[in-house]
Amino acid sequence: MLELAILGLLHESPMHGYELRKRLLSLLGAIRAAFSYGSLYPTLKRMRQRGLIAEEAPGTPGAEKPLLTGRRARKVYRLTPEGKEHFAQLMSEAGPETADEALFGVHFAFFSRTDPATRLRILEARRRRVEERRERIREALARTAERLDSYGFELQRYGLETAEREVRWLNELIASEQGRNPGQNDFGDRLADPGRPTRSATEDEDSSEPDKGGMRDG
């Protein structure tokens, strides 16, 4: 999960842990809690040992005090070919695991790097999951409504409404996906460009992204 997110982010450019965490926060913070350093650093270590990422070598190994603007030692990680392949493989999975709230969110955040068929299957798997949850709440409500105090009732009601809202959202997304030309990917052009010399994303101002509003039809 965290692994997938790291691989996805390192697709943009090499980064060190602290920066990864900030990007993670701004990318996923809207839907889930940010990963903590207590998971991030051990995961980076593990991924490095597995060869999915590699430490960027500093210029001169002797007396490597000044990194960038005179900062202290930082470990900058970059994606290896194995990591790239592993990411593609993880992203192409569309089983029931991808319906989990957290994993779905990460997948969705990198949807532009997935083919349309996989996107659709993931969205439908998630919808199935939320629909089941919705039905379970309805049953529980019907079964135990008279036993609930007003707070318990309010919790059920709000949870049911939340599930219904997410199903509507997924329906719109699925409709939007199906509205596209099923053979084409009108988002893929920006990611199918392997030769882009990605600068560091710290103060980057590259706004060559005219496409928008594919699903903002309603």
Add this chain to the structure above:
Amino acid sequence: MLELAILGLLHESPMHGYELRKRLLSLLGAIRAAFSYGSLYPTLKRMRQRGLIAEEAPGTPGAEKPLLTGRRARKVYRLTPEGKEHFAQLMSEAGPETADEALFGVHFAFFSRTDPATRLRILEARRRRVEERRERIREALARTAERLDSYGFELQRYGLETAEREVRWLNELIASEQGRNPGQNDFGDRLADPGRPTRSATEDEDSSEPDKGGMRDG
């Protein structure tokens, strides 16, 4: 967290693990994933060792094959006085920890066992937390909107809307709490409406009526 939920449920009646899990699912399943047995049984063991719960003694220690309807050995747990006290102490805490999504949900589910002042503080702590989250999303959106592809944008938009919706919900709950007589608790026991059993918004919405005078008051 799980501990708090177990203590709360055992307030109703003694239960064994399997039953606890089912009750947990129907009580909290509307807002969070159910606890798994992988957490439940170790937690029960730990709580028993700490004296918060105790195993219900079977009728006759000799030849105790038939429990209830001839089933196999089950461990029925009941609340000890220490457990009752610990529950009250946990429920009276209203610090920032209680603003966490999961812990807030459990607290809320047992709100009828908390005094109104604590309820109010917990609701306000949660609202503060969600407002901060909402502001972080807004900033991230303003800062990185032009860098986002349509999926990233949609994720931010949906997350922002989710946060705004929860703040509205909390505002209603807080207003409802403040509308009560601050010294009394008119929800103490049961107050289920015997009339219509909770029709939820299946297909209708957009009523946009701001009346909604709090939670089902009589």
Add this chain to the structure above:
DNA sequence: CCGCAGATGTATCGGTCCGATACATCGAAT
């Protein structure tokens, strides 16, 4: 000039929780 708060940066530790798995009994359907 000093100090000190706050951002940057890496890392570990203990603990909670989850998913998978194992094992066993029972009632009902096939």
Add this chain to the structure above:
DNA sequence: ATTCGATGTATCGGACCGATACATCTGCGG
């Protein structure tokens, strides 16, 4: 008969989190 699903207890490895530690750089007020 036997397979299937619900009931029931339990453990294990792994993922993640919160707290903590430690160190450097920057800017701010005194």
